[in-house]
Amino acid sequence: xxxxxxxxxxxxxxxxxxxxxxxxxxxxxxxxxxxxxxxxxxxxxxxxxxxxxxxxxxxxxxxxxxxxxxxxxxxxxxxxxxxxxxxxxxxxxxxxxxxxxxxxxxxxxxxxxxxxxxxxxxxxxxxxxxxxxxxxxxxxxx
Amino acid sequence: xxxxxxxxxxxxxxxxxxxxxxxxxxxxxxxxxxxxxxxxxxxxxxxxxxxxxxxxxxxxxxxxxxxxxxxxxxxxxxxxxxxxxxxxxxxxxxxxxxxxxxxxxxxxxxxxxxxxxxxxxxxxxxxxxxxxxxxxxxxxxxxxxxxxxxxxxxxxxxxxxxxxxxxxxxxxxxxxxxxxxxxxxxxxxxxxxxxxxxxxxxxxxxxxxxxxxxxxxxxxxxxxxxxxxxxxxxxxxxxxxxxxxxxxxxxxxxxxxxxxxxxxxxxxxxxxxxxxxxxxxxxxxxxxxxxxxxxxxxxxxxxxxxxxxxxxxxxxxxxxxxxxxxxxxxxxxxxxxxxxxxxxxxxxxxxxxxxxxxxxxxxxxxxxxxxxxxxxxxxxxxxxxxxxxxxxxxxxxxxxxxxxxxxxxxxxxxxxxxxxxxxxxxxxxxxxx
Numbered sequence: 268x269x270x271x272x273x274x275x276x277x278x279x280x281x282x283x284x285x286x287x288x289x290x291x292x293x294x295x296x297x298x299x300x301x302x303x304x305x306x307x308x309x310x311x312x313x314x315x316x317x318x319x320x321x322x323x324x325x326x327x328x329x330x331x332x333x334x335x336x337x338x339x340x341x342x343x344x345x346x347x348x349x350x351x352x353x354x355x356x357x358x359x360x361x362x363x364x365x366x367x368x369x370x371x372x373x374x375x376x377x378x379x380x381x382x383x384x385x386x387x388x389x390x391x392x393x394x395x396x397x398x399x400x401x402x403x404x405x406x407x408x409x
Numbered sequence: 410x411x412x413x414x415x416x417x418x419x420x421x422x423x424x425x426x427x428x429x430x431x432x433x434x435x436x437x438x439x440x441x442x443x444x445x446x447x448x449x450x451x452x453x454x455x456x457x458x459x460x461x462x463x464x465x466x467x468x469x470x471x472x473x474x475x476x477x478x479x480x481x482x483x484x485x486x487x488x489x490x491x492x493x494x495x496x497x498x499x500x501x502x503x504x505x506x507x508x509x510x511x512x513x514x515x516x517x518x519x520x521x522x523x524x525x526x527x528x529x530x531x532x533x534x535x536x537x538x539x540x541x542x543x544x545x546x547x548x549x550x551x552x553x554x555x556x557x558x559x560x561x562x563x564x565x566x567x568x569x570x571x572x573x574x575x576x577x578x579x580x581x582x583x584x585x586x587x588x589x590x591x592x593x594x595x596x597x598x599x600x601x602x603x604x605x606x607x608x609x610x611x612x613x614x615x616x617x618x619x620x621x622x623x624x625x626x627x628x629x630x631x632x633x634x635x636x637x638x639x640x641x642x643x644x645x646x647x648x649x650x651x652x653x654x655x656x657x658x659x660x661x662x663x664x665x666x667x668x669x670x671x672x673x674x675x676x677x678x679x680x681x682x683x684x685x686x687x688x689x690x691x692x693x694x695x696x697x698x699x700x701x702x703x704x705x706x707x708x709x710x711x712x713x714x715x716x717x718x719x720x721x722x723x724x725x726x727x728x729x730x731x732x733x734x735x736x737x738x739x740x741x742x743x744x745x746x747x748x749x750x751x752x753x754x755x756x757x758x759x760x761x762x763x764x765x766x767x768x769x770x771x772x773x774x775x776x777x778x779x780x781x782x783x784x785x786x787x788x789x790x791x792x793x794x795x796x797x798x799x800x801x802x803x804x805x806x807x808x809x810x811x812x813x814x815x816x817x818x819x820x821x822x823x824x825x826x827x828x829x830x831x832x833x834x835x836x837x838x839x840x841x842x
Contacts, residue, residue, distance in 0.1 A: 272790040272792075274790075276785045276790055276820075276822070278785075278821050278825070280822075283822065295520040304794050306794055306797075306798075308819055308820060309785075309797075309820055311792065311793075311794060311797075313792070322714070330822075330823055330824050331823075332785045332786065332787065332790045332823055333790075334787070334790055334792055334823075336792040361741070363791055365795075366793075383792070383793075
């Protein structure tokens, strides 16, 4: 059920992001969603790709620092309040969201959101209990 | 103008000094041989008996001592006296986690304090003056060294210690400090603070400063003198020998007079170990002919200097040393604190990380800053910024506690720090002294 996201360390120097994305492109890896967490000295590039294992080895071979993390993916109605009800379900169950980012779904009328939480099992239960749909890796890439 | 605390010694004839030194050396050699197993062994190995030493000219027969010997005999293995005779312990950074420990008898404190008193007097200090001590008080010998020297002189001491610059300025203004004792970079910082606060230094009763514990240039001296409207004097010392006051500058500002009645100096070629003539730069070596608790024999300081036995225009006959011009090892001085790159390596390894690091030292707003660049690795990396920051904080905390000075940590891409065939370049020192 959880989705495998890859995270890459990016030092705050010109050209680093270009280098990383070119490696991914060269290995024919398809990015579906991305987010960059930034600090003063470095950033963490988070990607949802079609082949996370390939991506991890390709990047490691080129000397990048990469790790894979399990995250949750949810599908919410693309209307005002859609995201709020998902967050409320988590908050009611006392679950904190570390970070989240959204992207377009192929289905009209719904949006996908990637969420990182401390306890995936508890979060899944809370979301499903509130009728929120969880999505799989395969649903992101047809 | 002499301004001598002890004119009898400070302007003594070279013959008198030689006699004092020879007597001191003989007493010291017996003390070492009879009471310090390390020295008995070293003397026996070199085939030397205390009776072989008759004058200071025989000093070349004696073996050298290095910092590693202090480390190997941590903490009190080189002390020549029983605990009952000790009155003080000080310590300074060693190259790994362990400190270099030194001890003093009441007599040793007296010698050391006299060195500091001579320094204050040479800077124009008298018993009518107020001495503002902003060197750190504690295991570091800076604060207490100048403090006891000022007390011996009979002056008023204000034990301010370092930090809290606004309060330093308030004390300079309200308590009427006449002589400021601190590191030269801190003096620059105080000068800047005065400027920012709109205080004209010429309105202060401050006349002079005694600055040391870190290298500083003639240019920096001129800046400090202008910034604080004072005359700035240099002072030298190291805890292994005593503390600040081993050597001190006079009004001529042409080298520092060594208290050679207590600490006999030599300059040697660090490779051949042969003594070098006056005027030639080499490694400064001291023999503690006036000390009882830790009488180090021919201690190699790793400071590079040159000696001059010519009588100074101030009237003092005490030998002068040039301001140290670098070191024979890789020790850094950051905000007055001794730091060794190997300490950083030790911390990194003890945290289970790869020692792919580089130390960058800069001077920002007249204060030294130290940043340790560490390559990111699988073990350090986390998907969460919060966790990476926690790791950074842990590294900073470990460095602060081992080094005694706070550093910044900067994470860089793996394989971006230079690797080298031979000795890795661990330090980039961007300070222009």
